[in-house]
Amino acid sequence: xxxxxxxxxxxxxxxxxxxxxxxxxxxxxxxxxxxxxxxxxxxxxxxxxxxxxxxxxxxxxxxxxxxxxxxxxxxxxxxxxxxxxxxxxxxxxxxxxxxxxxxxxxxxxxxxxxxxxxxxxxxxxxxxxxxxxxxxxxxxxxxxxxxxxxxxxxxxxxxxxxxxxxxxxxxxxxxxxxxxxxxxxxxxxxxxxxxxxxxxxxxxxxxxxxxxxxxxxxxxxxxxxxxxxxxxxxxxxxxxxxxxxxxxxxxxxxxxxxxxxxxxxxxxxxxxxxxxxxxxxxxxxxxxxxxxxxxxxxxxxxxxxxxxxxxxxxxxxxxxxxxxxxxxxxxxxxxxxxxxxxxxxxxxxxxxxxxxxxxxxxxxxxxxxxxxxxxxxxxxxxxxxxxxxxxxxxxxxxxx
Numbered sequence: 001x002x003x004x005x006x007x008x009x010x011x012x013x014x015x016x017x018x019x020x021x022x023x024x025x026x027x028x029x030x031x032x033x034x035x036x037x038x039x040x041x042x043x044x045x046x047x048x049x050x051x052x053x054x055x056x057x058x059x060x061x062x063x064x065x066x067x068x069x070x071x072x073x074x075x076x077x078x079x080x081x082x083x084x085x086x087x088x089x090x091x092x093x094x095x096x097x098x099x100x101x102x103x104x105x106x107x108x109x110x111x112x113x114x115x116x117x118x119x120x121x122x123x124x125x126x127x128x129x130x131x132x133x134x135x136x137x138x139x140x141x142x143x144x145x146x147x148x149x150x151x152x153x154x155x156x157x158x159x160x161x162x163x164x165x166x167x168x169x170x171x172x173x174x175x176x177x178x179x180x181x182x183x184x185x186x187x188x189x190x191x192x193x194x195x196x197x198x199x200x201x202x203x204x205x206x207x208x209x210x211x212x213x214x215x216x217x218x219x220x221x222x223x224x225x226x227x228x229x230x231x232x233x234x235x236x237x238x239x240x241x242x243x244x245x246x247x248x249x250x251x252x253x254x255x256x257x258x259x260x261x262x263x264x265x266x267x268x269x270x271x272x273x274x275x276x277x278x279x280x281x282x283x284x285x286x287x288x289x290x291x292x293x294x295x296x297x298x299x300x301x302x303x304x305x306x307x308x309x310x311x312x313x314x315x316x317x318x319x320x321x322x323x324x325x326x327x328x329x330x331x332x333x334x335x336x337x338x339x340x341x342x343x344x345x346x347x348x349x350x351x352x353x354x355x356x357x358x359x360x361x362x363x364x365x366x367x368x369x370x371x372x373x374x375x376x377x378x379x380x381x382x383x384x385x386x387x388x389x390x391x392x393x394x395x396x397x398x399x400x
Contacts, residue, residue, distance in 0.1 A: 002070060002084050009042040009068070014394065016041045017087040017112070019103070021048055021094035023061045024069060027265045027285070031189060032093050034066070036387045040395075044068040046081060046090075052099055060269050075102060082110050089164075089394075091115040096176065100159040113163040115390075116180070118172035119188045120303050121375050123338045125330050166390055169375040184389050187377035190288070190306040192386050197288045198311075212260045213251060214294035216287060218302040219264035220328060222273075234326035241276045243320055247298075247346040248280070250353050251316075257295060262287040262304065296360060301331045306376055309368045314360035315341040338371060340364035 037043050049056040050073040072078050161179035168188040221233040221240045248259045261282040267273045274282040291307035297315050319332045336343035342356035383389040
């Protein structure tokens with residue numbers, strides 16, 4: 001029955017299965033590369049959320065209509081689907097977990113090449129800092145993480161070397177990806193959005209907005225990822241947004257410019273989301289364009305800070321006393337170190353706001369350049385379009 005759903009696919013194209021562990025929204029349809037891959041390959045999506053994400057049933061989102069979406073609800077069903085469709089490649093969008101070894105072994109039985117992609121990596125605190133901060137701020141979560149690592153460290157659970165690793169930035173070459181049979185250097189998804197907007201920026205109608213401060217929202221208390229991964233929000237949403245609005249008022253008064261919001265895509269179906277920001281303008285789906293024309297960028301730990309770095313924008317990382325006690329707080333401090341940009345507690349005095357703003361103007365371009373090499377693209381990247389290097393490698397080497 002599953003195989004009959006794929007009858008309309010071309011017989012002479014390589015079949016690629018995308019292993020998905022996030023809601024299949026229109027944005028994720030784009031982010032996992034289907035618009036690019038489908039021109040050269042047959043592409044099916046194996047939606048593994050029901051199987052692997054405990055909080056998935058609680059999510060509300062608009063599912064993208066794609067004819068080759070197959071939903072997987074169990075390990076047995078995964079085996080059944082792979083045995084029927086026998087793709088040439090499986091590209092992992094699940095991330096490393098307890099299930100990785102099982103998935104790899106299943107794919108190996110049916111001759112499927114396993115492809116790891118790391119195109120949205122974030123700065124991570126050192127292991128020592130994570131353990132120290134975890135012991136102080138969230139020992140229960142630290143114990144859970146250590147137990148998970150212990151389970152995965154057993155020989156029978158260790159992930160196998162990937163057949164191909166697609167790596168965006170030097171820091172994505174870690175112990176696991178370094179064992180790959182083939183390493184292909186690519187650029188991050190955000191880099192291609194940056195390139196596109198950069199080439200069109202003079203004609204962009206956002207110029208009509210005038211000068212503004214941009215807040216890139218990572219929906220730190222209401223994002224779907226919180227339910228999907230079964231984790232607790234760092235703060236109560238009402239406390240967080242009250243504090244955030246206070247911070248916006250202080251910054252607007254200091255700088256003399258309005259704050260506009262680059263909305264987090266997972267909040268599109270969230271009732272009254274826009275009202276969380278008072279009467280400020282909230283925009284969906286145009287974060288790179290908003291970054292391009294902004295005067296100052298505020299955020300917590302969003303991957304979209306890549307745009308601010310690529311455009312050499314001043315950045316202030318916002319935190320709070322309560323956020324600082326959470327695992328997010330450790331990551332915010334790491335951004336502060338990596339970029340040498342100010343870390344501003346939202347409860348701070350007006351003088352501390354002034355100091356942070358003044359410091360943000362002194363952009364550490366060497367730090368920005370290092371960030372680009374580590375997390376966006378290295379000098380080894382030769383592709384001009386997304387998935388170009390992967391497609392070229394497959395076709396050149398007949399690697400299937």
